[in-house]
Amino acid sequence: MSNEKILLYICVGAVCTIFLRALPFTLLGKKEIPDKIQYLGKILPPAIMAVLIVYCLKDVPVSFLESGVQKLIAVGVVAGTYLWKKNTFFSIILGTACYMILLHII
Amino acid sequence: MKKKVIQTAIRQSLPITCSYLFVSMAYGIVMEEAGFAWFWSLFTSLTVYTGAFQFVLVTFLSSGASIVTVALTALFMNSRQVFYGLSFIEDFRNMGKKYPYMIHTMTDETYAVNCALTEKKELFESEEERRNVMFYVALFSRISWMFGAVLGGVLGQVLPMELEGIDFCMTALFVVIFIDQWKAAKHHVPALLGLGAGILCLLIFGAGNFILPALILVSGSLLLLEKKIQKEETDCE
Numbered sequence: 001m002s003n004e005k006i007l008l009y010i011c012v013g014a015v016c017t018i019f020l021r022a023l024p025f026t027l028l029g030k031k032e033i034p035d036k037i038q039y040l041g042k043i044l045p046p047a048i049m050a051v052l053i054v055y056c057l058k059d060v061p062v063s064f065l066e067s068g069v070q071k072l073i074a075v076g077v078v079a080g081t082y083l084w085k086k087n088t089f090f091s092i093i094l095g096t097a098c099y100m101i102l103l104h105i106i
Numbered sequence: 107m108k109k110k111v112i113q114t115a116i117r118q119s120l121p122i123t124c125s126y127l128f129v130s131m132a133y134g135i136v137m138e139e140a141g142f143a144w145f146w147s148l149f150t151s152l153t154v155y156t157g158a159f160q161f162v163l164v165t166f167l168s169s170g171a172s173i174v175t176v177a178l179t180a181l182f183m184n185s186r187q188v189f190y191g192l193s194f195i196e197d198f199r200n201m202g203k204k205y206p207y208m209i210h211t212m213t214d215e216t217y218a219v220n221c222a223l224t225e226k227k228e229l230f231e232s233e234e235e236r237r238n239v240m241f242y243v244a245l246f247s248r249i250s251w252m253f254g255a256v257l258g259g260v261l262g263q264v265l266p267m268e269l270e271g272i273d274f275c276m277t278a279l280f281v282v283i284f285i286d287q288w289k290a291a292k293h294h295v296p297a298l299l300g301l302g303a304g305i306l307c308l309l310i311f312g313a314g315n316f317i318l319p320a321l322i323l324v325s326g327s328l329l330l331l332e333k334k335i336q337k338e339e340t341d342c343e
Contacts, residue, residue, distance in 0.1 A: 006167060012176050014154045024195060025198065033195055033196065046287040047297060052214055055317055088279075
């Protein structure tokens with residue numbers, strides 16, 4: 001593939017991505033934010049975070065023994081220690097270390 | 107003031123920068139193996155700046171898929187990003203020259219951290235300070251993404267195997283943020299709807315393309331429940 005064509009492909013990908021990221025902003029312009037959008041903007045974050053967690057765990061049923069069990073245990077460690085100690089870094093580091101070690105030993 | 111902003115941003119973005127470094131190194135290696143030098147990885151990471159789609163783009167570049175396929179896949183895979191802006195319209199509008207940069211650098215992960223920062227009001231003296239931290243989080247995340255891509259491309263095949271699984275820190279971060287949101291929320295309908303819609307759509311549409319239907323389903327249901335939820339909120343107060 002020629003360099004020009006590689007450049008073109010990457011730029012098309014970039015423009016499409018930027019278009020999507022900017023869409024809520026370009027649609028509204030400088031206008032007042034409509035009530036419905038304000039409501040959604042306020043209420044969506046926990047829902048989106050839940051969907052993202054499902055996304056992170058999407059392979060659990062498919063590769064249950066290779067990495068699924070390990071992930072579920074590690075998520076339990078993160079949630080448990082965070083509820084207990086309320087320390088973000090402690091939980092993230094411990095959970096990730098658990099996952100990496102479990103990957104090696106199971 | 108500025109020192110504190112940067113320190114907070116480094117702390118808050120650490121889970122992102124660590125996992126980005128690792129994932130984008132893998133990306134740089136994949137690109138290198140497909141025959142594209144590190145500067146292509148850097149250019150893509152600078153302009154496209156999205157995880158999964160960048161990997162798919164490598165296969166398009168090597169197979170020479172049509173440009174329409176590239177565009178449609180980009181639109182389809184990244185459509186979830188439309189929803190992220192909704193929560194930060196007000197914030198970004200108030201960020202002056204940084205406005206376009208903030209829009210361009212909104213990823214799953216920076217979105218999550220931005221949400222977390224909005225919950226942690228006690229960290230900041232002012233809204234402006236919080237917005238500045240959001241800017242540096244975006245900046246550091248993007249730098250680590252680009253740095254990793256170059257490093258992967260230059261180092262080539264030697265991906266350190268003992269680091270396998272380090273990208274789990276992203277999942278861990280999402281879980282922690284979700285718990286914070288859960289505690290802060292007056293009621294848990296949105297969180298539960300998100301979980302339900304996520305799992306339902308995963309079962310129906312499969313792992314590859316369930317996020318968009320899940321987000322549409324959850325937004326639609328929340329709009330239908332608007333009156334009920336807002337009534338409950340005013341009742342609580």
